[in-house]
Amino acid sequence: MADIIAPALSDYLLAHCTPADDVLRELAAETRAAFPDAAGMQISQDEGELLTMLVRLTGARTAVEVGVFTGYSAICIARGLAPGGRLLACDVSEEWTTVARAYWKRAGVDDRIDLRIAPAVETLRALPAGPVVDFAFIDADKTGYRAYYEELVPRLRPGGLIVLDNVLQRGQVVAAGTPTAAVAAIREVNDLVVADERVESVMLPVRDGVTLIRRLES
Numbered sequence: 001m002a003d004i005i006a007p008a009l010s011d012y013l014l015a016h017c018t019p020a021d022d023v024l025r026e027l028a029a030e031t032r033a034a035f036p037d038a039a040g041m042q043i044s045q046d047e048g049e050l051l052t053m054l055v056r057l058t059g060a061r062t063a064v065e066v067g068v069f070t071g072y073s074a075i076c077i078a079r080g081l082a083p084g085g086r087l088l089a090c091d092v093s094e095e096w097t098t099v100a101r102a103y104w105k106r107a108g109v110d111d112r113i114d115l116r117i118a119p120a121v122e123t124l125r126a127l128p129a130g131p132v133v134d135f136a137f138i139d140a141d142k143t144g145y146r147a148y149y150e151e152l153v154p155r156l157r158p159g160g161l162i163v164l165d166n167v168l169q170r171g172q173v174v175a176a177g178t179p180t181a182a183v184a185a186i187r188e189v190n191d192l193v194v195a196d197e198r199v200e201s202v203m204l205p206v207r208d209g210v211t212l213i214r215r216l217e218s
Helices: 006-016 023-033 044-056 072-080 095-108 120-125 142-155 168-173 179-195
Strands: 062-066 088-093 113-117 135-138 155-167 199-204 210-215
Touching: 006 044, 023 044, 023 095, 044 135, 044 142, 044 155, 044 210, 062 072, 062 120, 062 210, 072 088, 072 095, 072 135, 088 095, 088 120, 088 135, 095 113, 120 142, 135 142, 142 155, 142 179, 168 179, 179 199, 179 210
Parallel strands: 062 088, 062 135, 088 113, 135 155
Antiparallel strands: 155 210, 199 210
């Protein structure tokens, strides 16, 4: 298991990006208290700020999130949307997203988020077939990444952005031996992205690895 960022450098990094506000700090604390075994699924402060900045830089009005958990990343995405923008948030857990709904309201972004409790691939397939998505964040079950990616790329406008989370799997993507199903799935989608002529991409060592994928002009 690889530590991509040494603890002291991680603390320094967090101290030198825009700090999380009270809502996000309290959401992170409640998530750790309520779901201690799953709290590692929540993105970090710096990754949240990165999402907000990327949404703003793309001028996104239509965003999709696959994997909501308790709603931290959804707040970050929704805050970056252009006026009138909407986020389609996909998850299968009523328990986790009940927490999310409460904090979306506190953050003042609940009117921008459309939560769908259903298998995400079904929600994505129900979207219009054309390029209607400006921004997408995928942070859900790793074995589903390829299906989510394949559904989103044709629906992504030229210049639009997909962000994949956890693409390094704590260093296990380069480990010897038989991989877990999740690691094998991430290796597959990583190889798929870099070979996909519809997009350009860059993999960044942010936390557990983040890949930015930009749709090219047709």
